Amino acid sequence: MLSGLSANNKTLNGNDTFLMPQFYHFQYGRQWVSLATPPALSPYALRAIIFTMKVSALGEFGLIGLLAEMISGAQDKGAASYRKLVIGIGDDAAAWKCDAGTQLVTTDSLFQDVHFRLETTPWYELGWKSLAVNLSDIAAMGGAPEYAVISLAVPPDTEVEDVRALYQGMIDLAQRFGVAIIGGDTCRAPLVSITVTVLGSAKDKDGKVLTRSAARPGDKIAVTGALGGASAGMEMLDKKLKFDAESEGQLRKAFLQPEPRVAEGQCMVRLGVKTAIDISDGLMSDLKHVCDSSKVGARVEADRIPVASAVRSNFAERALELALAGGEDYELLFTASGEILDKVKAELACPVTVIGEIVAGEPGSIVMVDARGGPVRPGKVGWEHFNE
Numbered sequence: 001m002l003s004g005l006s007a008n009n010k011t012l013n014g015n016d017t018f019l020m021p022q023f024y025h026f027q028y029g030r031q032w033v034s035l036a037t038p039p040a041l042s043p044y045a046l047r048a049i050i051f052t053m054k055v056s057a058l059g060e061f062g063l064i065g066l067l068a069e070m071i072s073g074a075q076d077k078g079a080a081s082y083r084k085l086v087i088g089i090g091d092d093a094a095a096w097k098c099d100a101g102t103q104l105v106t107t108d109s110l111f112q113d114v115h116f117r118l119e120t121t122p123w124y125e126l127g128w129k130s131l132a133v134n135l136s137d138i139a140a141m142g143g144a145p146e147y148a149v150i151s152l153a154v155p156p157d158t159e160v161e162d163v164r165a166l167y168q169g170m171i172d173l174a175q176r177f178g179v180a181i182i183g184g185d186t187c188r189a190p191l192v193s194i195t196v197t198v199l200g201s202a203k204d205k206d207g208k209v210l211t212r213s214a215a216r217p218g219d220k221i222a223v224t225g226a227l228g229g230a231s232a233g234m235e236m237l238d239k240k241l242k243f244d245a246e247s248e249g250q251l252r253k254a255f256l257q258p259e260p261r262v263a264e265g266q267c268m269v270r271l272g273v274k275t276a277i278d279i280s281d282g283l284m285s286d287l288k289h290v291c292d293s294s295k296v297g298a299r300v301e302a303d304r305i306p307v308a309s310a311v312r313s314n315f316a317e318r319a320l321e322l323a324l325a326g327g328e329d330y331e332l333l334f335t336a337s338g339e340i341l342d343k344v345k346a347e348l349a350c351p352v353t354v355i356g357e358i359v360a361g362e363p364g365s366i367v368m369v370d371a372r373g374g375p376v377r378p379g380k381v382g383w384e385h386f387n388e
């Protein structure tokens with residue numbers, strides 16, 4: 001970080017304190033930046049100055065240099081994705097040695113005031129989530145995420161420390177899954193936007209992936225984990241609702257730091273599951289995507305929906321609605337025969353709940369029933385607009 005910094009043509013290194021001139025110059029990438037400084041400054045103090053700077057003071061190349069250094073410092077060189085990497089950040093394009101097999105790519109953009117608000121989403125969590133939603137799409141294919149490319153737009157008066165926190169969130173999640181961040185772009189814009197593209201590959205040796213179009217009548221419908229936490233968490237933060245500490249922690253994490261079900265998706269492919277989708281729009285909406293693609297109907301039992309405990313205890317009669325229509329839970333919804341489903345259940349550490357079955361009915365039609373098999377009126381559970 002501090003190499004390449006110079007003052008009066010002296011390069012800073014080590015922990016020495018230096019007598020500083022009135023103006024201090026340092027270089028990131030091709031950009032030289034000048035700062036007025038106090039007369040004496042340690043490298044630690046210097047670091048503090050850089051991180052309290054605005055992005056505009058650092059300049060685009062300075063910002064790229066800072067982020068590239070953060071990323072390369074955090075790389076797990078032993079991860080398979082790094083071993084295949086030929087050229088990472090710093091050239092005109094990244095390059096890696098591709099295995100024969102099925103490759104996957106997905107991209108998602110998060111725009112300020114459309115997909116998130118800075119008032120309720122801290123920068124670290126914003127970084128985490130912007131990568132997590134892409135990893136979740138690779139998980140829903142049963143694949144292994146390998147590389148990420150990040151395009152970032154921020155207003156010039158954004159604090160460098162905030163951008164650093166954003167990248168730390170992405171880096172921490174990337175490391176967990178052995179994902180190498182291999183490039184991207186930065187530019188100035190009136191609001192923040194983050195576009196992440198993730199590349200991956202099918203883990204299965206025959207290149208099999210999970211699709212939305214392979215559900216067949218008689219398949220059970222199941223979901224991983226619990227639902228409703230993300231939308232309840234967003235509402236809690238938006239409206240500044242107060243709950244007990246455990247509930248607040250659960251809801252906050254569900255909304256801001258979802259855990260993509262990467263290992264679970266791969267396990268499903270291995271055990272013979274063919275159909276899955278990640279729950280981003282909402283359970284009913286995403287189930288409808290599966291039914292439309294597979295040209296089948298579905299019968300869902302309302303009482304079986306795994307509503308997150310903090311949602312059930314704090315949102316009373318709206319709990320089911322949040323679990324059905326809230327979205328952004330990034331759990332996996334999948335369909336499989338009873339036999340395969342039992343194997344998946346036995347192998348996965350996370351909860352797996354059967355919520356209904358695929359039926360031959362009108363393609364895309366979803367019927368919801370109560371425990372006795374009686375119809376549940378859609379209006380009561382707030383998903384009617386998904387079922388028209």
Ligand SMILES: [Mg+2]
Nearest residue numbers: 137140278280
């Ligand atoms: Mg998806």
